Amino acid sequence: NDPPGPRPLPLLGNLLHLDLKWFHLSLSELSKKYGSVFTVHLGPKKVVVLAGHKTIKQALVNYAEEFGDREVEPIFSEMVKGHGVLFSNGDSWKEMRRFSLTNLRDFGMGKRGSEEMIIEESRHLMELYNMFPWLRWFCGRWLVNRTQVFKDNDENIEEIERLVQGLKETLNPQDLRGFVDSFLVRQQEESDQPDSHFHNNNLNYTVGNLFAAGTDTTGTTLRWGMLLMAKYPHIQDQVQEELSRVIGDREPRMEYRKNLPYTDAVIHEIQRVANIGPMSIPHTTSCDVTFQGYFIKKGTTVIPLLMSALQDEEEWETPHSFNPGHFLDEKGCFIKKDAFMPFSAGRRACLGESLARMELFLFLTFLLQMVPCVVHPHPFTPPPWGV
Ligand code: HEM
Numbered sequence: 001n002d003p004p005g006p007r008p009l010p011l012l013g014n015l016l017h018l019d020l021k022w023f024h025l026s027l028s029e030l031s032k033k034y035g036s037v038f039t040v041h042l043g044p045k046k047v048v049v050l051a052g053h054k055t056i057k058q059a060l061v062n063y064a065e066e067f068g069d070r071e072v073e074p075i076f077s078e079m080v081k082g083h084g085v086l087f088s089n090g091d092s093w094k095e096m097r098r099f100s101l102t103n104l105r106d107f108g109m110g111k112r113g114s115e116e117m118i119i120e121e122s123r124h125l126m127e128l129y130n131m132f133p134w135l136r137w138f139c140g141r142w143l144v145n146r147t148q149v150f151k152d153n154d155e156n157i158e159e160i161e162r163l164v165q166g167l168k169e170t171l172n173p174q175d176l177r178g179f180v181d182s183f184l185v186r187q188q189e190e191s192d193q194p195d196s197h198f199h200n201n202n203l204n205y206t207v208g209n210l211f212a213a214g215t216d217t218t219g220t221t222l223r224w225g226m227l228l229m230a231k232y233p234h235i236q237d238q239v240q241e242e243l244s245r246v247i248g249d250r251e252p253r254m255e256y257r258k259n260l261p262y263t264d265a266v267i268h269e270i271q272r273v274a275n276i277g278p279m280s281i282p283h284t285t286s287c288d289v290t291f292q293g294y295f296i297k298k299g300t301t302v303i304p305l306l307m308s309a310l311q312d313e314e315e316w317e318t319p320h321s322f323n324p325g326h327f328l329d330e331k332g333c334f335i336k337k338d339a340f341m342p343f344s345a346g347r348r349a350c351l352g353e354s355l356a357r358m359e360l361f362l363f364l365t366f367l368l369q370m371v372p373c374v375v376h377p378h379p380f381t382p383p384p385w386g387v
Pocket of ligand 1: 280
């Protein structure tokens with residue numbers, strides 16, 4: 001009783017049915033034909049796709065254990081060897097996730113502490129933008145191949161090891177400066193336990209995961225924000241009108257968000273349309289499971305098609321166009337939407353959601369606030385050493 005799906009060819013599976021460049025769009029098309037739980041074969045590999053807000057939530061929240069393991073593709077299993085939090089499972093993942101969440105929160109994630117740091121970063125962002133407009137010359141494409149990926153990974157880990165070494169040499173257990181310090185103390189406390197998960201590999205890979213999962217995601221969403229504001233100047237005008245009416249010349253702060261319903265709605269709509277993780281990060285079933293009447297074997301790759309929730313035609317008035325009204329009631333007050341799930345749901349849901357939301361709010365309000373700023377006299381001057 002497998003979930004339905006297109007008939008696979010030997011060896012190739014359904015590869016010919018899918019546009020691999022626009023894989024998430026192909027899956028979205030297939031869900032129209034095969035429903036909210038369907039099978040596709042990527043070559044010989046069987047993959048179950050979950051589509052639509054209700055089905056994804058039901059699987060990831062109501063069947064949290066069954067659908068809650070991470071699929072670790074061969075390249076990642078070779079690269080991270082089960083360490084860290086992003087591409088790990090079992091007890092090691094549980095310990096790393098719990099430790100990361102508790103410590104990031106203790107060091108201010110989603111709270112005042114990180115607000116101060118993000119504001120400081122926003123000030124630099126404003127300065128940098130005015131100071132180095134020629135940085136854009138470097139924003140090109142570069143070729144990545146497999147060897148390069150492994151080389152980059154090794155270099156990243158070496159860099160993290162150097163950072164950790166510096167922190168180890170200056171560690172004062174009475175004055176913990178951040179995540180790595182807390183990890184090092186825990187490592188010392190558990191040094192007599194041979195099967196402790198607090199070893200160097202988990203430290204290096206968890207730090208690497210937090211950087212990797214936490215930078216490009218927010219950065220890409222911000223770029224979408226700027227693109228959408230440029231494309232819809234009348235919406236940008238309304239945000240700027242609200243910002244100048246509510247906060248004026250004061251520096252943006254999280255506490256102003258509740259009085260900025262339009263800005264908040266625009267930021268949510270940016271994330272909905274940006275759709276930066278359309279297929280989430282694949283999961284795998286931790287045991288055999290019967291879901292919506294279908295049998296799914298232990299170890300089956302599962303793709304929660306988040307884009308199908310973000311563009312669910314039953315949940316959004318105009319799912320395919322940018323419309324901040326999706327998050328506003330008739331009085332212009334902000335409303336939460338259950339189908340808004342760019343951070344996924346359940347036990348593998350994004351660990352940095354509160355940090356990301358704070359960053360998006362502060363960076364975008366800083367960038368959109370109409371405060372007088374010095375415009376660089378020669379915005380397109382190439383760097384002194386040429387391009
Ligand atoms: C706009 C920003 C971001 C978006 C849209 C986003 C989205 C996601 C998504 C879709 C997942 C996969 C969830 C799943 O498997 O079901 C994820 C996982 C994760 N995210 Fe984020 N993320 C963002 C920012 C961040 C930040 C700032 C951090 C770190 C501080 C972070 C850390 C992680 C980690 C560690 C995981 C893996 C969790 C696990 O496997 O247990 N993310 N994120």
